[in-house]
Amino acid sequence: MEPITTFTFSDLPVELVLIILRYYVQPTFDQTAPYYSKSPYSNARALCHFSRAVRRVVLPELLHTILLGDCQKVREFVLALHMQKKYAEKANHLHFDYIPHVRKIWIGPDGGHLIPNYLDDWVYASERELAISLLAPVLLVVPKLAIACTSLGLLSQCLAHAWKSHADTSVNDEHSPPPWNTHTLTLSGDSEISDGLWRLTTTPQGSAFLSSISHLTTGSHTLTFDDHFFEAMHNGVSRDYHLPLRIKCIPWESLKTLQTFSVVYPHILPSFNIRAFVKFRTEGKDFHVGLLTLPASLLKKHCHNPTPTPWKIHAFAETGPGEGRIRSKKIRLKVSLSPVHFWYNSEDWEKVWACELWD
Secondary structure (H helix, E strand, O other): OOOOOOEEEEEEHHHHHHHHHHHHOOOOOOOOOOOOOOOOOOOHHHOOOOOHHHHHHHHHHHHHHEEEEOHHHHHHHHHHHHHHHHHHOOOOOOOOOOOOOOOEEEEOOOOOOOOOOOOOOOOOOHHHHHHHHHHHHHHHOEEEEEEEEEOOOHHHHHHHHHHHHHHOOOOOOOOOOOOOOOOOEEOOOOHHHHHHHHHHHHHHHHHHHHHOOOEEEOOOOOOOOOHHHHHHHHOOOOEEEEOHHHHHHOOOHHOOEHHHEEEEEEOOOOOHHHHHHHHHOOEEEEEEEEEEEEHHHHHHHHHHOOOOOOOEOOOOOOOOOEEEEEEHHHEEEEEEOOEEEOOOOOOOOOHHHHHHOOO
């Protein structure tokens, strides 16, 4: 019997090595371990230290989807952008342009705290301006942006910076495109979503930004585990989807090119025990997530009804994880492949967003 011939990784064709590296470093967003205990970027970050060539292969995969769940991560990202600016000025081999590779960004509820609370904002105003100037080109280049309502002030500042820079460089070109590429906006958090959107309409850049959004998604426990939801559950397991009355207050007229509106719900199975869930509210429970999508025209028509009446979408046929259903008038339901951990009054669903539940 002839001995098995061995070969090293370097003996593989370059094209195959690149495929293997890109597959290995893709962030593990669907992991069962929570992100705070195991970073989904672990493999990519480790290989970035291997060599200069490997780092340049890995970084595009790492940058495709960026999760900035709290203010500390936002500050670290801004610091990385600042380092890249310095590398570019010195023509350092570590320079890497992030902008062409970033496609999705998630910003958590305190993302706007670019200056630590123990420092005075007015003293560090120049540092904040620098941070906004670094963050704005990256934040606004992404086609898909998810941001907590309490961080919309950060978005407003980035829009103001980009708007001014755009005006300064496009004085003689009134037909130039806006200085952002975002078409899908996802809003999360406990604050009233309508309030945050109305604040954007108070500035020309905020109004122009909203008018360019084609897909709007909400993902807040105020839109999922609400009174209608619990009432339905107490009366027996119901998978009807109650749309909250508060969406009537969203500035629909400002969303001029909106095509679809989506709401995230926990995907409830008949075996679900609502009383046990409420009783043991500190433990939480894993649910798959259902994304209900409606055509904007249908929603706007309902919201223009002068009498605010409850509105619900009747349950779809049984839909399993990773499956989708479509109904007349283009009402769609898609269920996530990965579960999310829900508590009684909050949830942590950036995993589902990162795993591409919605297009």
